[in-house]
Structure formats: structure tokens, C-alpha cells
Amino acid sequence: MYTELNSILNTSPDSFTQGEFVLLSDRKSDASFLIHHFLSLYLRARCKVWFLGLVQSFNHYSAISQRLGVSLVQAKEKGQLVFLEGLNESLSVLIPQETDTRSQAMGFLSDPAVGLKSLYEFVRSSVTSSGGGEEEADGAEEWGPPVLLVDDISVLLSLGVSVGAVLDFSHYCRATVCSQLQGNVVMLVRCDGEEEEDDGDDEGSERLLKGLTHQCSLTLHVQGLPTGFCRDIHGQVEVCWRRRQGDWQYTQKKLFQYKVHDKGASFFAPGTSSAVL
Amino acid sequence: MAAPMSSVAKPSAERSPFNTTSFQKKTRSKLISIPGTRPSVQNGQLLVSTGVTSLDYLLGGGLAVGTVLLIEEDRYDSYSRMILKYFLAEGVVCRHELFVAAAQDNPDDILQELPAPILDDVAIHKPVEQPRLSCEAQNSLDAMKIAWRYQNLPKVQSALASSSRFGHYYDVSKTMEPEIRQAAKCHRFYPTEHPTQSSPTHSTMPESYSALLKSLQEVIHREGFDVAAPMSKSRNILRIGLHSLGSALWGDDLCCHDNPRNGHALTTFLYGLRALLRSSLSVAVVTVPSHLIQDRALMGSVTRLCDNAIALESFKGSERETNPLYKDYHGLLHVRQVPHLNCLASKLPDHKDLAFKLKRKQFSIERMHLPPDLSETVSRVSRGELAGAVMVASGCGSGTSGNKHLDF
Numbered sequence: 001m002y003t004e005l006n007s008i009l010n011t012s013p014d015s016f017t018q019g020e021f022v023l024l025s026d027r028k029s030d031a032s033f034l035i036h037h038f039l040s041l042y043l044r045a046r047c048k049v050w051f052l053g054l055v056q057s058f059n060h061y062s063a064i065s066q067r068l069g070v071s072l073v074q075a076k077e078k079g080q081l082v083f084l085e086g087l088n089e090s091l092s093v094l095i096p097q098e099t100d101t102r103s104q105a106m107g108f109l110s111d112p113a114v115g116l117k118s119l120y121e122f123v124r125s126s127v128t129s130s131g132g133g134e135e136e137a138d139g140a141e142e143w144g145p146p147v148l149l150v151d152d153i154s155v156l157l158s159l160g161v162s163v164g165a166v167l168d169f170s171h172y173c174r175a176t177v178c179s180q181l182q183g184n185v186v187m188l189v190r191c192d193g194e195e196e197e198d199d200g201d202d203e204g205s206e207r208l209l210k211g212l213t214h215q216c217s218l219t220l221h222v223q224g225l226p227t228g229f230c231r232d233i234h235g236q237v238e239v240c241w242r243r244r245q246g247d248w249q250y251t252q253k254k255l256f257q258y259k260v261h262d263k264g265a266s267f268f269a270p271g272t273s274s275a276v277l
Numbered sequence: 278m279a280a281p282m283s284s285v286a287k288p289s290a291e292r293s294p295f296n297t298t299s300f301q302k303k304t305r306s307k308l309i310s311i312p313g314t315r316p317s318v319q320n321g322q323l324l325v326s327t328g329v330t331s332l333d334y335l336l337g338g339g340l341a342v343g344t345v346l347l348i349e350e351d352r353y354d355s356y357s358r359m360i361l362k363y364f365l366a367e368g369v370v371c372r373h374e375l376f377v378a379a380a381q382d383n384p385d386d387i388l389q390e391l392p393a394p395i396l397d398d399v400a401i402h403k404p405v406e407q408p409r410l411s412c413e414a415q416n417s418l419d420a421m422k423i424a425w426r427y428q429n430l431p432k433v434q435s436a437l438a439s440s441s442r443f444g445h446y447y448d449v450s451k452t453m454e455p456e457i458r459q460a461a462k463c464h465r466f467y468p469t470e471h472p473t474q475s476s477p478t479h480s481t482m483p484e485s486y487s488a489l490l491k492s493l494q495e496v497i498h499r500e501g502f503d504v505a506a507p508m509s510k511s512r513n514i515l516r517i518g519l520h521s522l523g524s525a526l527w528g529d530d531l532c533c534h535d536n537p538r539n540g541h542a543l544t545t546f547l548y549g550l551r552a553l554l555r556s557s558l559s560v561a562v563v564t565v566p567s568h569l570i571q572d573r574a575l576m577g578s579v580t581r582l583c584d585n586a587i588a589l590e591s592f593k594g595s596e597r598e599t600n601p602l603y604k605d606y607h608g609l610l611h612v613r614q615v616p617h618l619n620c621l622a623s624k625l626p627d628h629k630d631l632a633f634k635l636k637r638k639q640f641s642i643e644r645m646h647l648p649p650d651l652s653e654t655v656s657r658v659s660r661g662e663l664a665g666a667v668m669v670a671s672g673c674g675s676g677t678s679g680n681k682h683l684d685f
Contacts, residue, residue, distance in 0.1 A: 033621050055581075056618075057555040063320070063619040087552035094482075094549040095491050112541070158578040159548060160541035192577035203574040227683055229629050260622040 001040040001068060004267045008239060013045040018145050019178045023216035024188040025209055029235045031188060031222035033260050035151050038186045040070040048143035050127060054086035055152040067263045080143055082126055112160030116169040124176055146183035148173055154189045157204045167211045174215060217242050232275035233257050311512055313371025320620040325514055325560055326444030328367030329360060331642040333443055336585055337624040342514060343554050344616055347580060349567035349588035351608060356589050357564045359640060361518050363447060364562045366391040368516035369461040370445050376496055376517045378466035378489055380526035391458060392447035395638060448638050464496050483528035483539060486546040493553055502557040515559035523565045532569035540575060547582040586613035606632035610642055
């Protein structure tokens with residue numbers, strides 16, 4: 001959890017807007033440091049968190065969260081965190097063996113054309129089941145609103161799933177988690193290549209980014225500096241709110257530069273890096 | 278020349294853990310000690326050497342176990358193949374197990390071409406060498422003093438190297454002796470030797486990829502490279518070298534068509550490979566002929582599914598070979614991606630303008646710099662052009678899209 005980002009977004013573990021769909025995106029840069037912020041934020045806010053870790057192993061997230069002061073292992077034991085380790089699950093589908101049972105959630109790998117219904121089923125069933133019957137005899141702790149985090153939804157495109165299917169998946173997740181249960185959804189999209197080379201043939205990740213930007217209520221878009229690589233400033237984040245006040249929807253944009261440290265990240269207005277002041 | 282002679286000043290930001298403090302951190306006793314590995318300074322990750330000392334430095338000390346290094350091949354696949362051979366040769370010297378897969382030529386051919394190690398003082402299977410700190414300290418005593426104000430300046434050193442020696446050096450002109458080579462346990466995978474069994478469930482991957490994944494998993498399970506495997510016997514590292522993935526000989530049509538039929542085969546395979554490696558004591562080097570792949574977006578997703586990614590661009594056959602600017606080098610090296618594994622901040626290289634050259638005894642990666650211009654006849658105009666060429670050539674980086682304005 002980065003406190004500076006919290007003050008930018010006007011959130012804290014005690015108070016955050018519910019029913020939000022946050023999109024993290026990057027272009028020729030790496031926005032994955034932001035997913036750790038949201039993971040630790042919602043765990044501290046005592047939300048029940050579902051994490052679809054599609055690109056890294058549990059150890060990776062656990063090691064980083066440790067540095068940010070949150071223990072994923074404990075959260076998992078307490079039942080606060082439900083972690084789907086995509087890499088592990090995928091092996092049983094990619095290398096089928098007679099003995100073991102196939103993973104249902106990653107079943108789309110064997111035939112991507114089917115779409116992500118199996119993955120959504122996994123999310124829906126586990127989210128709704130725990131939402132209803134959490135009254136357990138042994139005094140299980142009460143958790144706040146549900147939160148769904150997806151680390152790198154664009155990797156699904158690399159695995160052969162079509163853009164339409166991914167957008168369907170995100171829409172269904174949004175409908176279930178944000179609208180029905182008043183929870184939050186955070187998704188990370190990574191795309192590379194230049195912006196808007198030619199409108200004719202939009203490549204997959206670009207179309208996915210556009211589609212998700214249309215759905216979401218808050219975007220954090222990470223880019224490298226336009227002037228090139230710098231050791232003291234790792235890039236810039238464009239924060240874009242889409243708010244609705246009455247009948248009138250307005251968007252508000254702010255630009256910040258950031259630097260990632262060992263145990264966090266600092267955000268500052270452009271040009272006010274400690275390296276140049 | 279005003280080069281300071283004091284070698285106390287370390288060449289760059291990477292500080293050796295040995296000279297910072299005498300306080301010894303209580304090491305986790307369960308950390309496995311395997312010959313040819315060392316823990317990372319940054320995040321305690323277990324590292325192995327790539328066999329190229331300067332590449333190790335570039336990757337933040339070495340390749341972390343459980344990760345994939347992607348090498349985008351140069352045009353004639355001569356230098357990328359060389360790095361792959363270095364990687365395998367280092368495994369032979371450190372007594373690691375090897376897994377070699379190649380479609381173009383038999384994996385045995387690659388193994389026979391491994392460069393000979395230069396074992397000046399070390400026996401073949403000496404454990405991790407001690408950093409040569411003591412002799413450096415001696416040197417600093419009788420170092421010549423030029424001027425006190427230059428004393429703390431870092432030593433001017435264009436070749437990238439860390440302070441302590443990790444890998445070995447190799448003589449490219451000789452091949453490794455068969456006795457040394459055969460001492461290492463080696464698994465081979467050659468697609469034509471594996472009959473394609475029809476499995477209708479795998480519509481996404483060509484047979485060769487799924488057969489390769491399967492054979493990798495078998496080796497990892499059988500030889501006990503699983504992290505979850507019982508700790509009864511001594512652990513070892515599996516080094517996986519995969520040559521020219523994505524080329525037509527693997528049954529992939531990425532390179533042949535603009536709109537490949539199975540465009541997700543390579544990425545799906547790499548996803549499976551990452552899944553295998555993350556749960557085992559193995560490390561992989563993959564070379565991909567990226568210049569044959571038209572689709573840049575595909576190359577981007579291939580890069581993201583690997584952990585480290587470098588691209589080689591050799592001058593062979595291009596007009597740059599005769600350009601006086603590049604006369605010291607054999608090609609350019611671009612760092613496409615540095616790993617974010619178990620840490621938030623990845624160690625970015627200090628310089629993005631890197632070039633490589635192949636000497637007889639060393640493949641070295643250096644900071645690109647203009648050679649001193651000693652001739653009197655050179656005209657100003659051509660120098661300007663050359664400098665412009667450098668700007669274009671080195672235009673890689675995380676966010677370089679142009680230099681239209683300044684940010685601060």
C-alpha cells in the first residue's frame with residue numbers, strides 16, 4: 001500500500017468507494033507494482049479478496065506483500081484471500097495426465113474458442129457462495145465487501161482467448177461483483193506498441209484496452225517517460241476518474257510521475273522529483 | 278590520462294555484500310547450497326551464471342533459478358547460439374544437469390561445439406569461488422596517487438563486470454574435451470525423434486511443443502528437480518537450453534505467414550514453461566528468431582511471458598560492419614526486459630547503449646562509446662552524422678518514443 005497513491009485517489013483502508021471497477025494499464029512499461037498496492041490496500045481494509053494470479057506464482061506475490069507489511073499466507077489461512085494460481089492450474093490442462101483431475105477454472109486452455117465461461121463460473125460460484133453463508137459456527141471473522149483482482153488479464157489473449165471473450169468475462173465480473181455485491185474489481189492490462197498507428201487493424205491488446213477503458217470507472221495508465229529512460233523517475237501515471245453527478249458525467253485527469261522503491265513507490269507532480277530539485 | 282589508480286572505488290552501483298559491514302545476517306539454513314549458485318544481493322533469489330560474466334552483471338548478478346532468459350536472435354544466429362553454448366558450458370563446468378532441445382540441428386551437435394573452459398587455477402568442480410577481495414585490498418595500498426580529487430571517482434571501465442567473479446571464462450577457439458562434457462548428465466530433445474502422437478485435446482499447440490513440455494515435465498519429476506520433492510538427496514540445477522523456438526522446424530508457422538494459423542502456440546508453450554520452471558530448480562535460455570516474426574505485438578507478448586529478455590543485433594552483413602563508429606564491436610545488445618521476481622523495484626541497467634564483442638577468450642558486453650578520433654582529416658559533418666546514428670541505434674528503452682520535449 002503506497003500512502004501517496006492513497007492520498008491521490010482519496011482512499012484509505014477505512015474508507016473507499018464501493019462498486020468501482022479500476023483498470024490498471026501500461027504501455028512499454030510495467031504497471032504490475034500497482035496491483036500489489038491494491039492487494040495490500042483491500043486486505044488491510046478487511047475485504048474478502050479473490051485474486052486471479054495468472055502470470056506469477058503465489059510465492060512472488062507473497063514475497064512482495066511481505067515487504068508491504070501484509071502476509072498473504074495468513075490471509076489465506078484466515079479465509080480472507082482466495083488465490084487462484086493460474087500457472088499451477090494450467091499445467092494439468094497443458095500436460096494432461098490420466099491420474100489427476102483437470103482444473104476447471106483454467107479449462108479454457110485446452111480449447112480457447114469456448115471462451116472464459118469456466119473461469120467466470122469459478123469466480124461467481126466462490127464469490128456468491130461465501131457472500132450468502134458466512135455464518136459459521138466457529139466464529140469466523142466477518143469480511144467486508146468482496147474484491148476481485150486480476151493480474152494481467154491480457155495474458156489471456158496470449159493464450160488464445162479472443163478479445164470479445166475477455167471483454168465478456170470482465171463485464172460479467174463487473175455485473176456480479178460491482179453491481180450485485182457492491183464490491184470492487186481491479187484488472188491489469190498490459191499492452192505494448194505505439195498508440196494509434198493505424199485505425200484499420202487494431203491488434204488484440206489495443207482493442208482490449210479500449211473496451212475495458214469504456215467499462216471502468218477509474219483508470220491508472222502507466223507509461224515510460226516520453227523523453228526516455230531515467231534512473232530516478234521510472235515513468236508517469238495518468239489517473240483518470242469518470243464520475244457521474246446527476247445526469248452529467250465528467251472525467252478528470254491528473255498526471256503524476258513515479259519511482260518504485262524496494263518497499264513501495266513514491267508519486268509526485270511532474271518535474272518535482274527529488275533528483276532535480 | 279587521468280584515470281584514477283585507486284581500485285578501492287567500486288566500478289558501479291552494485292556493491293559487494295562483503296565490504297559493506299561485518300555484520301552477518303542470520304542466513305536461512307534451509308537455503309540450499311548447490312555448486313555454481315549464489316544468492317542474489319537484492320532479494321535473496323538463487324542465481325546461476327550464464328557463463329558470460331558481463332551478461333550476468335547486466336541481469337543483476339545472474340539468472341534467477343526458475344526464470345527464463347529470452348534471446349532474440351541476431352540475423353545469422355551466430356552470437357545468440359554462442360550465448361546459448363556459454364550457458365550450457367557453464368552448466369557442464371558447474372556439474373549441473375542439462376536439457377537441450379533443438380529442431381534445426383541435432384542437440385548433440387550443439388553439445389559438441391561447447392567452448393573449452395579456461396581453468397587456470399581452479400579444479401573442474403570447485404565450489405563457488407571466493408571473491409577476490411583480498412588481492413584488491415593489497416593493490417590499493419601500493420596504488421599510485423595522481424591527485425586526491427580523482428581518488429573517489431569510479432574507475433573508468435567500459436566492460437560491464439561485477440566485483441566478484443562468479444562464472445568461468447571460455448576459449449571459443451577450442452571445443453570442450455569430451456571427458457569433461459560427458460561427465461555432465463544431459464537430456465536431449467530432438468523433435469524428429471519424438472513420434473507425433475495424435476492428441477485431439479491440443480488444438481492450440483503443435484505436437485512438437487506439447488511433446489517438449491511433456492518431456493520437460495518428465496525429466497523434472499524423474500530427476501527430482503521439483504521444489505516440492507523430498508530433500509533426501511543432494512539438489513542440483515537443471516539448465517534448459519531451447520534453440521530457435523518459433524522457427525518453422527518446430528512446426529510453427531509464426532515466421533512464414535503474416536497471419537499465422539496457430540499464433541498462440543509459442544505464447545502458450547512459454548506459459549507452460551514458466552509454470553514448470555516456477556515450481557522446480559531449473560533455469561532456461563530460449564532463443565527466438567524474432568527478426569523473422571512480422572507481428573511486433575506477438576513479440577511483445579512473447580517477451581512478457583519470459584522474465585529476462587535481451588535482443589542481439591549483429592553488424593554482420595549490414596553496412597554498419599564497415600562503419601568506423603562500430604569498428605570495435607560486433608553488434609548491439611538491447612535489454613528488452615529485466616525481471617520483476619519477488620521484488621517491486623527491478624534493477625535497471627545504468628546504461629541502455631550497450632554493444633557486444635566476441636574476443637577469443639571472452640564474450641563481453643560493453644558500454645557503447647565513440648572511439649577517440651585521432652585522425653586529423655575527419656570532417657565535422659560526418660561526425661555529426663555518426664553521432665546521430667548512435668542516437669538512432671540506441672533508441673531502445675522503456676519509454677523512448679522520441680525526444681521532442683524535456684520532462685524536467
